[in-house]
Amino acid sequence: DGGITQSPKYLFRKEGQNVTLSCEQNLNHDAMYWYRQDPGQGLRLIYYSQIVNDFQKGDIAEGYSVSREKKESFPLTVTSAQKNPTAFYLCASSRGPGAEQYFGPGTRLTVT
Amino acid sequence: GENVEQHPSTLSVQEGDSAVIKCTYSDSASNYFPWYKQELGKRPQLIIDIRSNVGEKKDQRIAVTLNKTAKHFSLHITETQPEDSAVYFCAAPQRSNDYKLSFGAGTTVTVRA
Numbered sequence: 001d002g003g004i005t006q007s008p009k010y011l012f013r014k015e016g017q018n019v020t021l022s023c024e025q026n027l028n029h030d031a032m033y034w035y036r037q038d039p040g041q042g043l044r045l046i047y048y049s050q051i052v053n054d055f056q057k058g059d060i061a062e063g064y065s066v067s068r069e070k071k072e073s074f075p076l077t078v079t080s081a082q083k084n085p086t087a088f089y090l091c092a093s094s095r096g097p098g099a100e101q102y103f104g105p106g107t108r109l110t111v112t
Numbered sequence: 113g114e115n116v117e118q119h120p121s122t123l124s125v126q127e128g129d130s131a132v133i134k135c136t137y138s139d140s141a142s143n144y145f146p147w148y149k150q151e152l153g154k155r156p157q158l159i160i161d162i163r164s165n166v167g168e169k170k171d172q173r174i175a176v177t178l179n180k181t182a183k184h185f186s187l188h189i190t191e192t193q194p195e196d197s198a199v200y201f202c203a204a205p206q207r208s209n210d211y212k213l214s215f216g217a218g219t220t221v222t223v224r225a
Binding site: 031045056 | 118121143144146154155156157158161163201203205209210211212213214215216217218
């Protein structure tokens with residue numbers, strides 16, 4: 001399934017709590033991405049990382065944070081500042097710009 | 113950022129017929145246009161992409177056409193089969209940054225047996 005994994009599959013949190021979503025890849029890809037998928041809206045880019053120890057904001061970075069300390073890992077933290085955190089979160093990786101992005105299976109986060 | 117509009121939002125076709133999905137983009141410098149397919153409950157997967165130096169690309173029953181002048185590109189699926197039922201997303205890079213893709217809102221294709 002493309003060598004990119006996300007955990008957990010489902011996550012439930014109370015409002016006001018930070019939560020970290022895991023993303024790991026063994027494809028030796030330099031670039032990694034986090035998207036948010038809401039019904040009827042397609043995929044929206046939260047953060048991306050071109051290379052280890054570097055990351056850039058996407059279109060909807062407010063209320064989220066990331067780190068890229070290892071090439072294989074790109075965890076996403078959903079902070080309490082994110083106003084509507086309930087969504088399906090997809091992680092992806094690619095060899096570089098303009099290359100196929102391989103997606104993980106996703107994490108469905110529910111915040112109540 | 114790049115604005116990608118995708119139409120239609122839903123498409124129902126008889127098995128064996130063709131399906132066409134169209135996307136328009138705003139950044140004339142965009143040069144890479146991928147299409148992803150997402151089956152129910154599964155992750156998106158790239159099915160075909162096209163770069164700006166060609167006008168058409170085919171892969172078996174799937175083809176993509178690109179009109180750079182009009183800034184639109186289309187996905188064509190011929191001889192549709194039940195396994196083609198899925199949500200299809202087009203995408204285009206933002207401001208020539210191929211790391212930052214803007215995705216269309218998706219087209220839900222249903223193939224009727």
